[in-house]
Amino acid sequence: MSGHLIDLYGWSGALASFVLWLLSLPFELLNWIALQTGAQKPGPLVGFIDWLAGPDLTALVALIVAITIVLLWATAFHLLIIMWIERKMYSRLQDRRGIMIGLGSVEILRNTIGRIPILGAPFRRPSHLGTGFLQTVADGVKLFQKEVITPEKADKWMFHTAPVIIAASTLLLFVAIPWSDGFWLMGSIENGRPVNPLGILFILAAFSIAPLGILIAGWASNNKYTLIGGMRAAAQLMSYEIPMLLCIIALVVFAGTLDPFELVRKQTAPFSLGPVQISFLPNWYVFNPFLWIAFVVVFVTVIAEAERIPFDIPEAEAELVEGWTTEYSGMRFGIVFGFKWLRALAGAALISILFLGGWSGPVFATFMVPNMAAAGQMYPVPILPQEFWFTLRIYLIFVVFVWIGWSVPRVRIDQILNIGWKRLVPLSLLSILLAALARGAWWS
Amino acid sequence: MAEMWINMGPQHPMTHGLWNLRIKVDGETIVDAEPEIGYLHRGYEKIMEVREFQKNVVLTDRLCYVSSITWSHCYCLACEELMDIEAPPRGQYLRVITNELQRIASHLMWLAAYGPDLGLLTALLWALRERELFLDLLQLITGARMNQNFPRIGGVRNDMPSDFGKYCRKIIAHFRKKLEEHEALFEQSKIFQMRTIGVGKISRQEAVDFGVTGPNLRATGANLDLRKLDPYDAYPDLNFEPIVAYEGDSYARYKVRMEEMKLSCDLIEQALDRIPDGPYRVKPPRRAEGEAFRRTEDSRGEALFYVIGDGDDRPYRVKIRSPVFSNIFAAPIMMRGNKLADVVAIMGSIDVCVGEMDK
């Protein structure tokens, strides 16, 4: 049973064919005029119109639309929300209220919608009692207004390239991360089910590009602080990428697939491990005693991957001012800083897919939704669709990131190397061993 | 690998003020360090020569912006020594109470700054939340939160309100509970222990040689507290034992300050129990001749005022001995061989206050 609300390719295909149909209307009109004025049948523009509204161009435009939707969904929607979650969350940890600018702070809204007797109540609140959501928007606007400064002695090409590398590699992650059975960009449909055989591998590869950009940025800024920050990023990369990959190998050994859809499908069933069957527990790999160590290691390394406290040493603001981002200003700083949150989001999505059952969730009731890809067909969607469960899971994992990040100090560079090489690598080797044992046990 | 000099400062999150620490690093390892100070030099000693004795209290208040009462107190003690007068008992007890309140507020400010140094911003907000209570108490007794202008030559400016003791005990009881939360946040965290234990070690011999005083010296195992060794005001009447730790590293310095806050709570309660009735201030003479000095246990170490009078109503020469001024130049000893990230863990534990250091 499909439980997704968003059918990305169906929606974008429908949107693309609608837009192309609209574009082709003037040519249809011209064609009609030409026919009325005595042109031969078929009309002179028929070939062009067929090309314009035909399946090839529609598929291409649909792909572009789908990519745009996914990237906007990640950057414009989730980025703002998780920034808001983080700021509100750590404010509560610090016993304060945090950002409070809300709709009531916007003068024009307060004076127009706010005057409506009942509906306008949220807009009438004083500016210090809002939800704070507009603060992230205001910060973005502020960053856009700031001047983008390039240091005189910087290696300009590299300096300008580094944010592009970081941003592009982060967006690559979201290309490969599926949000539900229908909301995915990378993959194909086989036997009516989405598959993406090397999806996890692609995500891991895209994850490890960003430190390269950090190293380039640190070197190109021509500043001692950024240089040290960049070098730290490179050293740190070695120590956490390897245990992370080893642990995912353990998972792959156990599950036998690198396909995110397949992993989630395997985790949707009730818990079963050889002879043990527990009906009320889902078959998430986090509940699997053979993969528990791998889960812990992956969780720790994802925090390091996202450069969050306690592992944010490339930009340790206490000793390195802002580390490798020191020389960036304006929206370029906004990009390198904001995309750090996106990597945390992608890491949370990865954890969710690998260990926490992805987008599977309980189904309370369903309703029927028309299928955009195939006219006339309907498919059932739960009241709370898969996208909701996946987003909820990601946000909860992110809240745990925030919780950890704002209650422990930062570790030192040699200590993270120690943790990586002396603790996490043996643990991940152990988890490979456990996974292999479970795989080779008598029940499988 | 090539060595390079890095300027940490004058504007740097580590400095907590305005000074410059030049460090020479080999990769991530610190080879050498050299503090450069003077960015906040305001010529206090010169200004004080043209102001009358009593009016200099306003200046000494501003020596350190987080611990102003202790500095004015030290100056008043030195002037009293010079003029050969003594504050009445109630005034002495009031001085002890405000001194210890100020010490807690100052140590909390240090704790608040030490958290972000190690990447723990939550500690800043928590410590400032507690500090607010003590600033409220100081406001209740002196009327101001930052530059209280409270001690006077010959006593204190005003008596305390009648219900001060009630509020004070209440807040101290509350603070003792909250301090456990702070300890849970800091020393029960494995990462905090990793960052501070064994970092920035200095031996007792070296510390004494470099003139390190205060909590930094007591963290090396020296049981040296001027409140006990060279007692002033009402301190001889109070029962307490100086706090000592033995390791000489950042963790020991942290531990000494945390325990000192508890000790200050005890001292305030004892002082509130024993405070006598009577006048709180005597009138000092306007003019003084001769030389005198007094030293007190400031929240950062040994503070000393050396005042010379030439028979005028202004001091002829005032010398301020700031503990931070000496402590900070012992920092290179603590730093050599440590990692770059340890600079913050060490400098934060020394507790720098640039106002008193640069005079």
Add this chain to the structure above:
Amino acid sequence: MAVEGETLARLKERFGEETFRETGIVRDRLVKIAIDRKDLFAVCKFLKEELNVEHLTCVTAVDWRDRFESVYHLTSWSRNFMVQINAQIPHDDPHIDSLVPLWNGASVHEREAYDLMGIVYDGHPKLERILLPKDYGFHPLRKEFPQEVDRQYVSRRKIGGGG
């Protein structure tokens, strides 16, 4: 005999009465001696090595218009007493021995005294300005350095002729 008297006695025994311009016990556990600059290092070495004076609290330079004085406050932590040494320096030749070989902590205080008062501490390993800029041309704590106003404000009693 208390520690102050013992200190004085041993100093006099070692250096003789004539070395000291002035000796005295100011208060409990505080000895004051005034010496000439040529005896400073020897006296301090004796204090440190024989009398357990471990800590140099501070070095003050005073401008008495006709002479300079370098005032040392020394503390013995282990025996808990203080010594104040006033060493006289002629005004036209402001040189005195540095105490850095004895106490490393003396370094910053001597640099400060050099910076603000212009007294040269011979033998100091790095006698540079510490608080003022490196290219500053004056020693502002000297009495001839003009203060902006002589008296920052005049009290009411002064105006009324009372003071």
